[in-house]
Amino acid sequence: MQLPAHFEYQRARSVEHALALLSRHGPEARLIAGGHSLIPMMKLRLAQPELLIDINEVPELGGIEITEDEIRIGALVRHTQLLDCAEVGRSAPMLHDAERVIADPLVRNRGTVGGSVCQADPSEDLSGAFSALRAVADIAGPAGERTVPMRGFFHGPYQTAVGPDELLLRLRVPLPAPGLRTGSAYRKVSRRAGDWAVGAAGAAVTLAPDGTVAEVGIGLTALGAREFVATEAEDLLRGQRPTPEAIDAAGRAAAQHCEPVADQRGPVEYKRHLAGELTRRVLRDALARAGGR
Incomplete structure (x- = not known):
């Protein structure tokens, strides 16, 4: 039987209360919401916090709000809540694509969006999706609130910009100006349904009135892309017409510049192939949703 080491438990009533508990107990305290990553680690004694701070009843961390400019997703929003929000599906369909394969x-009923991105697992689906969408993270700490772009949020596997005395408040996804054609999509290859990704990709495309690519975001999951982003592929497409040749070149760039590692899910060359092929497919999907093909 796998049992965690002894720990204390406290339920936070507000963001301020949670921060006070983190400050008082230091690095030996851990936040818990869904617990799908932390609890298994505790059972294996890979994590042995002295205090668990339950943030499930902190009201400031919940809810989805959509304005003219952005989608605001509280850190405690469950995967199912995000998937069930029709307006999110219309404004950022990539998020629904990703949520369906998590x-x-x-897990989707209990796990939280904030917990997924803060875990920063290289194979986690939402990290690549939010990076492609150029989302930003609002973080609270002893010095107040600060905002970090998702493209600067991930500091490496299982490492993020959220400090040990801080917590993630929400994620904000910017929306394009009214009138611009935009689309996004996400695809994943896994060994079986619901498994971690062998490789995955997401793309968000905004078209200018003349049909060229005004902005593009390409996220790669489990494929060794720095900060989950295929920057070189984006640079090739931006300002260009999204022709089949341009899309193919972007796929080659994504494959060339990622650094996958061989593991039980596949060798390096197979993962590079996935990076290129998935990039091409999600770009075509996103363009179709934008009405650009």
Whole structure:
């Protein structure tokens, strides 16, 4: 039987209360919401916090709000809540694409969006999606609130910009100006349904009135892309017409500049192939949704 080491438990009533508990107990305290990553680590004694701070009842961390300029997603929003929000599906369909392939209904019902991105697992689906969408993270700490772009949020596997005395408040996804054609999409290859990704990609495309690519974001998951982003592929497309040749070149750039590692899910060359092929496919999907093809 796998049992965690002894720990204390406290329920935070507000963001301020949670921050006070983190400050008082230092690095030996950990926040818990869904617990799908932390609890298994505790059972294996890979994590042995002295205090668990339950933030499930902190009201400031919940809810989805959509304005003319952005989508605001509270850190405590469950995967199922995000998937069930029709307006999110219309404004950022990539997020629904990604949510549909995360684990299983049990995990999606309990797991949180904030917990997923803060875990920063290289194979985690939402990290690549939010990076492609150029989302930003609002973080609270002893010095107040600060905002970090998702493209600066990930500091490496299982490492983020959120300090040990801070917590993630929300993620904000910018929306294009009214009148511009935009589309996004996400695709994943896994060994079986609900499994971690062998490789995945997401793309968000905004077209200028003349049909050229005004802005593009390409995220790669489990494929060794720095900060989950295929920057070189984006640079090739921006300002260009999204022709089949341009899309193919972007796929080659994504494959060339990622640094996958061989593991039980596949060798390096196979993962590079996935990076290129998935990039091409999600770009075509995003353009179709934008009405650009």
